Amino acid sequence: MVLRKSPICGFVFVLLLFLSSFLGTLFIISPLLPLMIFKPKWWRFVIDEVMGSWITYAVSLMEVLAGIKIRISGDMFGQGESNLIIMNHHTRLDWMFLWMCLIRRSEVKQEKIILKSVLKLIPGAGWAMQTACYIFIERKWEYDNRTFTKLLDYFREAKVTKPQILLFPEGTDFTAKNKARSDEFACQNGLPLYEFVLHPRTTGFVFLASKMREGGMLSAVYDICIGYPQTRPQNEMDILYGKFPEDIHFHIKRHPVITLPIGDKGLQEWCELRWRDKEAMLKRFYAERHFTETAAASSGRDRDVRLLLRFCFVLWTSLVVVWLAFLLYSSVARWYALTHCVLFYAVYWWNGGMEHLEISIFNWWKSVCQ
Template sequence: MEWRGFAYIGLWYLSIASGFLVLCCPMTPLMFACPQVFRYAIGVVHSAWEMYPTILMRLLFKTRFVVTGDLINPLDGALLIMNHRNRLDWNFLWAGMYYGTEPKAHKLKMVLKSAIRHVPFAGWVMQMSGFLYIRRRWDHDQSSMADQLEYFKNVNDTNQILLFPEGTDLSRGNVERSDKYAEQNGFPKYAHVLHPKTTGFVFLTDIMKKNKQIDAVYDLTIGYPDSIPQNELDALCGVFPRNVHFHIKRYGVSELPKSAEGLKIWLMDVWRQKETRLADFAATSSFVRDPTSVNDNNTPTHNALYLAFLFWTLIEFIAVYGLVTSTLFRFWCLFCCVVFVGLSFVDDGFQMLEVKLYNYTRNPKKKPA
């Protein structure tokens, strides 16, 4: 174990737990009184937190983030699709979104496996942030995602929703399964990506079009020219990349095919291009040949990142001090944890409770039978 890896994971997790207890849970009454304000406030907290792991990586590991291609417009309602090289891609994504968005503000939510919502604090915060959890039971998943997207529309919450079409990371076993699938269907074998699953992408694109929630699809490609941490244990041991590259391509909604079959073929073609792009990247350690097109303005580190570091360090101090000195705060922490353990296992999670509450109180047509 390396001290920088231990410090990063420890501070990262402490910031999540502290933000959950000190900031997010006290905002819960807003969900009953004014869901629009609640959704906005939680979005602000989450966006502010995303800068914290970015500054930690900059300070502890001097990690450099290189962004090429298009910049993300934070005012776009958008679907983001990205390759899934390792289990920590989403962690580096926060920095990619920070440096790849102009102006530097966004409301990113992810489509994740349902089991992740049970992770103490991290899974609970993502529930409160409105992440879309799926159980891999399609009837259930499409219903819950449709309900959440309709809720976001009703409360005027514009989002960028990230989907990993591959569904899992590029481990050896997953590559073998992808190759077997390619053989059975007459597809080429890939070395740098897995064959994408198209059902979720087609569904999300279609429902977001119907709801007028999508202005663009952003294709993100992540590449690591040096060290690649495959899992959380690698990160704990201090295996961090010195450089992380993102290439972003924006497709306006008018450029997308109209039919479901057309969207399926379109996604598969994007992944073929991604395989080629990553093969070139493996040979050159760059997504572009023209160095002037590289957005490498993250040195020196922006003042906003230092402010985020100070803010979240203060929140961590408040939480730890409260746990040590205040019985009332300890009871508050216990109460919040018990409630979210119950919500995680008894129901579909806080994010669906929020949707059901809104439908029951403000949308009579959606009241449960």
């Protein structure tokens, strides 16, 4: 346990996460790029499966290597759904920790995270997220509006994946600086001051919920509350220094699409009300160190993933070792890797990223086949 909380564990965790994403992109995803050109739907299906496998490895690093435990309460996810997930944003790493929940109650390969556009430049992980069709935003609504529309239209028309879109309505993680800004906004608009959450920015939620519902892509909104009863790493540097949470709690509330209000104003007020509920829920959580809410008419039980996590831990770690040896002893492998590194950055500067290239190719095929 001491080793798990040490900088050594943090360094190994970050190193394996980086190497697996970087080398996995080069040696698994890159050879599949011709599928994007000649069989776009096959490409989307295969890449989602690859991403699901890698996310499982990331979860194995969190649980097997770092020893993080989780506790999930509340509703089960419906099978075969397209849905929207909204969650409070305690730390910059909440999106990664959520994988530990989804792997037990949903399908991680379906998840499409809304992220800052600068993250697509990260070698390996950023490239993989591009090919996975994650949604990158600039925080400029005139740009983000077009991005949301483009990606949602693609998911609807391709009919290969049923997206499970993760949105943090707060827009940023919970820090003293961000809380001060949220409090200032609340005072200016006559809103209550929150202690455990930031006031949500509802524009993105309203647009996504409306657009997905109009396109028949919204089965439910899943309102997830995340809490850290003990250690709470705020950012990547905390993880690097071995500051892992001992356990993480999730509470899930499913809101079927038929229960959502109609109209932008109604959706805005609905989202704001959910955050008032979160504030009250988290106040109790940090007093009692667990969620006291119970699930309403949920059925089923969490998937047992212990063997799967250990298998992926061994498989992906072995692949990383093999790929590193390949690069070390083969000049051909090094030239191959360099070429594809240049390719990913070239596509980014030329077309905005692999996800935009994928959509352009899909639309071209659609026009040819009509």
